[in-house]
Amino acid sequence: MMIPLLAAVFALAPQGTAANATYTDDYLGLAFNIPPGWSLVRKTKDMTRYSLPIEGSSTPAELEIIRAPFHSSKEIWQTIQLRTNETLHREIVRQWEQDVIQVPILFTQINWSDKGTAKTTLTGLYFTRTPLKMLVRLTSPPADFDKVRYEFQTALETLHTTNGTQPVEDDENIKFDVTKKIQPAPPKAKVIDSGKRNAKLVKPKVAVPLTVSTKSVTLRIPDGWSATDISDGKLTLHHAKLSAPITVEVRSVLDSEKAGTALLKQAAVTLPDFEAGVKRLDTEPKPNAAGCSVSTVWRIGRGKDGDLITFNATGEQSDFYLLASYRITSKAALKGDQNLIKDLFDKIALETVQP
Numbered sequence: 001m002m003i004p005l006l007a008a009v010f011a012l013a014p015q016g017t018a019a020n021a022t023y024t025d026d027y028l029g030l031a032f033n034i035p036p037g038w039s040l041v042r043k044t045k046d047m048t049r050y051s052l053p054i055e056g057s058s059t060p061a062e063l064e065i066i067r068a069p070f071h072s073s074k075e076i077w078q079t080i081q082l083r084t085n086e087t088l089h090r091e092i093v094r095q096w097e098q099d100v101i102q103v104p105i106l107f108t109q110i111n112w113s114d115k116g117t118a119k120t121t122l123t124g125l126y127f128t129r130t131p132l133k134m135l136v137r138l139t140s141p142p143a144d145f146d147k148v149r150y151e152f153q154t155a156l157e158t159l160h161t162t163n164g165t166q167p168v169e170d171d172e173n174i175k176f177d178v179t180k181k182i183q184p185a186p187p188k189a190k191v192i193d194s195g196k197r198n199a200k201l202v203k204p205k206v207a208v209p210l211t212v213s214t215k216s217v218t219l220r221i222p223d224g225w226s227a228t229d230i231s232d233g234k235l236t237l238h239h240a241k242l243s244a245p246i247t248v249e250v251r252s253v254l255d256s257e258k259a260g261t262a263l264l265k266q267a268a269v270t271l272p273d274f275e276a277g278v279k280r281l282d283t284e285p286k287p288n289a290a291g292c293s294v295s296t297v298w299r300i301g302r303g304k305d306g307d308l309i310t311f312n313a314t315g316e317q318s319d320f321y322l323l324a325s326y327r328i329t330s331k332a333a334l335k336g337d338q339n340l341i342k343d344l345f346d347k348i349a350l351e352t353v354q355p
Contacts, residue, residue, distance in 0.1 A: 219248070233249055309327070
């Protein structure tokens, strides 16, 4: 499940480049000192950019500060950074957290190339409990990045709230008040008889009884598939024509993380196994023929030992969801396997067993 990074309108007040200059965002209630020499290059409705001189270099570094709408878990944010940079074929150096006045900044450092020019970029999201958050993006030549980052980190040490209160770390379970009145949608015209009928949900014939969180649930799969190693909601799916098995875990939505979060985490685990240039194919959650909401992630590329293909998926239905994974090291088997797996997830279902 992908979440979009859009910038919203904001009001910033950079006050020159003197020794006592500050950057202030009155909406977020945050401010920090601007080191001497930093200069304001550009300011638009959604972005402010500073130029940072580098001693001994004619190429300055750049710092962008944006208000970014984000309200979910830290894991989701960091996984979004992984997925985005993976798609752009950029090298992910590392990810980490740094507490500033008891709230973490979620950092991702990458190496990349812009029209043949090597660059290093550090992106950080200040994880405050606000609908809009401060997003910083620092970019410089790789050779100068350490000293640029030191100057930037020194500036961040002066970060403070404008009203003297203590910022609070975000919590994805907290709902923010809607401050903008939403206009109601125009009423839909009534249709007496459109001539269309709801399609009848399919019910795969093969039933696999499971116990998940002390509750009974049945995993239904099409003919030709079988399950082994069944234990505590975990199992392995096989097909005679599939080159490798699919591992599956069924979870309860009542005591587990969200299906989308689980999929992002699972897909991120195999990312370090791929070399640059991996192809990624995602599908957003969509009900299949059995009424199960399925989302999938394919990665096709190369690892250190040759071909590498991975597949991850979730399927959510009723109070349960499944989390599936598959991995092969031969592109020769990919086409046949993809067809089989697509057919499986077009029909797979979770059926709650009524007491």
